[in-house]
Amino acid sequence: MGDLDGRIALVTGAATGLGAATARALAAAGAKVAVTDLAAPDALAAEIGGIARAQDVSSEEGWTATMGWLRTEAGGLDILVNNAGLWLFKPIIETTLDDWRRLHAVNVEGVFLGTRAAIPLLAERAHLWRGGTAIVNLSSVAGLQGAAGASCYNSTKGAVRLFTKGAAMELASKRIRVNSVHPGVIDTDMGRKLLDDFGAAQGVGNNEILAAVSAMHPLGHLGEPQNVADAVVFLASDRAAFTTGSELVVDGGMVAG
Ligand SMILES: NC(=O)c1ccc[n+]([C@@H]2O[C@H](COP(=O)([O-])OP(=O)(O)OC[C@H]3O[C@@H](n4cnc5c(N)ncnc54)[C@H](O)[C@@H]3O)[C@@H](O)[C@H]2O)c1
Structure with missing residues (x-):
């Protein structure tokens, strides 16, 4: 018996890195996992017995289509992991408005669009589980403290941190828990x-x-990708049934001092 037996999960940006590790960990815990990325991660889906689709998280229409696909192909949604993200390292003085908008379109608007699109599906299945259904958003230690050259990225990850808390307040009555993860x-x-x-x-x-x-x-x-994947599985499971609006730091102690 896995902690996530019977659950249906979606991981964005799952072709590589933290998204791929998280998809594998969710599947190992018993979930049926849908994986999306700019190109469909078909090999990963085959490996974990899941399903795959191409999706740009910054596209509103893409989110509508992805939710329709989940309903038809998977039967709904219990866990949304908003993982897709972009990194930018540039001094402010060199950062173009296009740089700023592209990073916010993927890292912030992607999380907003995904959350909004998933609410109806997550609400439908929340009664099935002791801990309701769950959204896990990938923020960063860069959402907790600044770094020279990373201020645009800091802005996006700080926004994800507080959007998560607002969403947690708003969705608690639907039994949808919303938490953020902050890797080093x-x-x-x-x-x-x-x-x-x-x-x-x-x-x-x-x-x-x-x-x-x-x-x-x-x-x-x-850190290893598995360290973050383990944190996501915990937040997605009934073991975190009383945890919402929290920020789980997975950083080897970086921001504790
Ligand atoms: N690796 C780290 O050190 C670290 C630390 C803190 C937070 N994070 C965050 O964790 C998440 C995953 O990081 P990672 O290290 O695996 O990154 P990565 O760059 O290795 O992989 C990111 C994936 O997201 C996909 N992606 C990018 N833009 C997309 C879009 N518009 N739509 C759909 N998919 C898109 C990419 O194709 C790629 O497969 C990101 O949100 C990142 O900001 C990473």
Whole structure:
């Protein structure tokens, strides 16, 4: 018996990184998992016995179509993981309005559109589970503290943090729980891009920047995708039945000091 037996989950941006690890972890916990990304993650869906579809989370029509697909192909929705996201590392003075809008369109509007589209489906099945149904939003430690060169990304992840809390207040009466997860630097394509960007900005090489960024985490190393996936599974399950509007930090201690 898995914690998520009988649940239907959707993970966006699931082709790689945290989304793929989360999809695998949800499936291992017993959920039927739908995975979407800019290109359909068909191989992942085949691996975990799920279903796949192409979806751009910044498209309103795309969300309507994805909810129709879930209803037809999966029978509804119990867990929405708003994972898709973009990274940007640029000084404010070099950030174009297009940069700003693109990042907010994916990281913030994507979360809003997904939440809004999923409410009817999540509300329909909330009576089935002790802990209701669940939305988990990927914020970041960058949604809790600033970093030079990451202010646009900070803005998006800070917005996700507080949108999550407002949504939690609003959806509690429907028994839909809404929580955010705040990873430190995790070893994914995006995590590696961050290391490259930080290294270039400081004029240091790969090994040196890996050591420096690892040392920003008191546990002394980058996180693994599984660390974040485990946190998402917990928040999605009845083990978190009394947890809504919370921010679960998965950062090796980075923001605790
Ligand atoms: N890796 C980290 O260190 C880290 C830390 C904190 C938070 N996060 C957040 O976790 C989430 C996942 O990060 P990751 O490291 O796996 O990133 P990643 O870049 O490795 O993967 C992101 C995935 O999202 C997809 N994507 C991008 N734009 C999309 C769109 N418009 N519609 C649908 N899919 C889209 C990409 O195709 C890719 O498959 C992101 O929201 C990110 O901001 C990551």
